[in-house]
Amino acid sequence: MFCFQCEQTLGGKGCTRHGICGKSPEVAGLQDLLIHMLRGIGFYGQKALEKGQKMDDDTNKFVMDAIFSTLTNVNFDPERFVNYIKKAVEVKAYLKELAGEIEGTVPAAADYIPPMTKEEMLEEAKKFGVMADTGLNEDIRSLRELLTYGMKGMGAYGHHAHILGMMDDRVSHFFYKGLAATIDNSLTVEDLVQLNMEFGQVNFKCIELLDNANTSIYGHPVPTEVLITKKKGPFIIVSGHDLKDLKQLLEQTEGKGINIYTHGEMLPTHAYPELKKHPHLVGNFGGAWQDQQKEFDGLPGAILMTTNCLQKPRDSYKDRIFTSSIVGFPEVAHIQEADGVKDFTPIIKKALELGGWQEDEPEKKILVGFGHNTVLGVADKVIDAVKRGAIKHFFLIGGCDGTKPGRNYYTDFAERAPEDTIILTLACGKFRFNKKEFGTIEGLPRLLDMGQCNDAYSAIKVALALAEAFECSVNELPLSLILSWYEQKAVSILLTLLSLGVKNIHLGPSLPAFVSPNVLQVLVDNFNVTPISNVDADMSAILGEA
Numbered sequence: 085m086f087c088f089q090c091e092q093t094l095g096g097k098g099c100t101r102h103g104i105c106g107k108s109p110e111v112a113g114l115q116d117l118l119i120h121m122l123r124g125i126g127f128y129g130q131k132a133l134e135k136g137q138k139m140d141d142d143t144n145k146f147v148m149d150a151i152f153s154t155l156t157n158v159n160f161d162p163e164r165f166v167n168y169i170k171k172a173v174e175v176k177a178y179l180k181e182l183a184g185e186i187e188g189t190v191p192a193a194a195d196y197i198p199p200m201t202k203e204e205m206l207e208e209a210k211k212f213g214v215m216a217d218t219g220l221n222e223d224i225r226s227l228r229e230l231l232t233y234g235m236k237g238m239g240a241y242g243h244h245a246h247i248l249g250m251m252d253d254r255v256s257h258f259f260y261k262g263l264a265a266t267i268d269n270s271l272t273v274e275d276l277v278q279l280n281m282e283f284g285q286v287n288f289k290c291i292e293l294l295d296n297a298n299t300s301i302y303g304h305p306v307p308t309e310v311l312i313t314k315k316k317g318p319f320i321i322v323s324g325h326d327l328k329d330l331k332q333l334l335e336q337t338e339g340k341g342i343n344i345y346t347h348g349e350m351l352p353t354h355a356y357p358e359l360k361k362h363p364h365l366v367g368n369f370g371g372a373w374q375d376q377q378k379e380f381d382g383l384p385g386a387i388l389m390t391t392n393c394l395q396k397p398r399d400s401y402k403d404r405i406f407t408s409s410i411v412g413f414p415e416v417a418h419i420q421e422a423d424g425v426k427d428f429t430p431i432i433k434k435a436l437e438l439g440g441w442q443e444d445e446p447e448k449k450i451l452v453g454f455g456h457n458t459v460l461g462v463a464d465k466v467i468d469a470v471k472r473g474a475i476k477h478f479f480l481i482g483g484c485d486g487t488k489p490g491r492n493y494y495t496d497f498a499e500r501a502p503e504d505t506i507i508l509t510l511a512c513g514k515f516r517f518n519k520k521e522f523g524t525i526e527g528l529p530r531l532l533d534m535g536q537c538n539d540a541y542s543a544i545k546v547a548l549a550l551a552e553a554f555e556c557s558v559n560e561l562p563l564s565l566i567l568s569w570y571e572q573k574a575v576s577i578l579l580t581l582l583s584l585g586v587k588n589i590h591l592g593p594s595l596p597a598f599v600s601p602n603v604l605q606v607l608v609d610n611f612n613v614t615p616i617s618n619v620d621a622d623m624s625a626i627l628g629e630a
């Protein structure tokens with residue numbers, strides 16, 4: 085196997101024997117084969133679109149879901165990948181027919197048909213790994229992978245928007261174009277840089293769609309205090325990013341005496357009016373995803389993983405963890421779905437059987453719910469405070485957490501931020517410091533949580549509005565982006581920020597292994613992307629201190 089798509093890749097180079105994430109060589113091989121099939125689907129899909137053919141919704145959905153399934157920490161079940169590959173054969177045949185006669189060269193990947201048993205698929209997969217084409221120019225490989233990983237992230241966001249009934253052709257059609265580009269040998273480094281930027285714009289549209297879906301269905305997040313301590317009684321912990329799963333579970337557990345806790349990236353959901361109105365959505369449990377094995381160990385409650393980040397479940401809780409939709413792990417119960425409705429009966433039964441915590445803990449709370457609607461609602465106050473010098477700078481400390489050392493940087497950075505600065509947070513990196521006290525500036529909390537990683541849309545919207553108010557560009561605002569990346573959703577957000585012309589991003593804890601030295605130089609030259617160094621030096625440089 086060879087995989088280097090996430091930040092924790094072995095030695096900063098690539099996982100070759102077994103994934104640090106727990107991905108087996110078997111799953112890695114099947115994912116390689118699935119991606120190879122999707123590239124061919126991209127070719128015929130793009131040809132069909134160029135001829136003005138209409139793409140049906142099921143095909144678009146398959147492409148998004150299949151690419152999402154290969155994202156880090158989502159699905160570890162080989163059987164699910166065998167099924168995706170079989171389905172991909174049908175989808176490709178359908179698109180080939182739709183595309184009709186092809187003029188010009190057809191790449192070999194487009195007409196590739198895999199064998200139908202898992203064993204044969206694994207043998208074949210060896211031909212299609214990331215490094216299989218040893219003669220490929222390293223910058224071309226780097227840019228193809230950058231685009232592929234960005235699309236994995238957009239597959240996740242597109243999936244969430246789609247299940248809430250929102251989709252846009254610009255988003256769903258880009259997958260064909262992007263995947264086709266990764267097997268187009270006529271494209272140069274410049275073409276691929278350009279395409280990655282185009283992708284960033286399309287992903288911006290995608291996260292906007294998702295924001296519209298979330299806020300039109302569940303209301304705009306409002307500042308909300310969230311309990312972070314245990315309550316007596318049976319409970320279910322819901323992790324991941326899927327608001328629809330959480331809503332359906334809240335409805336199905338109504339009046340059953342079960343408390344629902346959010347975990348990880350589900351924390352911001354407490355702020356949505358249509359979710360918070362359920363009194364049994366009681367609080368948030370634990371820290372970021374990488375703490376789950378320790379935190380779920382022997383837990384007297386049930387756990388639902390709606391998306392990444394799933395880690396290999398320990399035996400102590402394997403009987404009480406459930407996966408849904410794209411997530412999977414061998415021998416872990418999967419929640420079934422029919423016509424968009426999930427049946428959570430098994431998890432409800434499990435929670436009641438386990439009985440839950442025996443006692444209440446003394447209460448502690450934290451504040452969430454500072455999406456674009458809330459922040460822009462107090463924009464006049466914020467702008468005035470900046471003009472008077474009461475607020476000197478904004479730091480967006482956003483992105484994902486992870487297992488590797490070096491991530492204390494973000495906690496240290498937040499703690500070192502001067503008292504006349506505001507800290508905006510996004511995604512699961514915040515768990516390292518969101519329970520600390522940061523105080524207020526003129527009644528405004530200094531730490532404002534904007535939400536999940538996909539809520540980067542909120543941060544961008546606020547930044548654009550502030551730039552308009554101050555009649556300057558985003559890059560001239562007293563705003564610095566201090567980003568931590570882990571998996572491919574972060575890659576998609578990074579490309580979106582770059583495509584919007586955002587410069588001076590501080591990126592860490594390490595740089596992506598799939599970015600070649602020349603591609604990195606392009607990012608540095610054009611966008612001044614800066615690797616994080618040490619907190620004091622970075623803070624001084626940002627604030628212009630001597």
Ligand code: FSO
Nearest residue numbers: 392393484511512537573
């Ligand atoms: Fe974290 Fe995992 Fe949201 Fe990621 S839970 S690491 S960027 O999947 O998605 O922030």
Ligand code: SF4
Nearest residue numbers: 087090093099103105
């Ligand atoms: Fe390694 Fe990350 Fe790939 Fe898992 S997803 S195999 S940890 S590079």
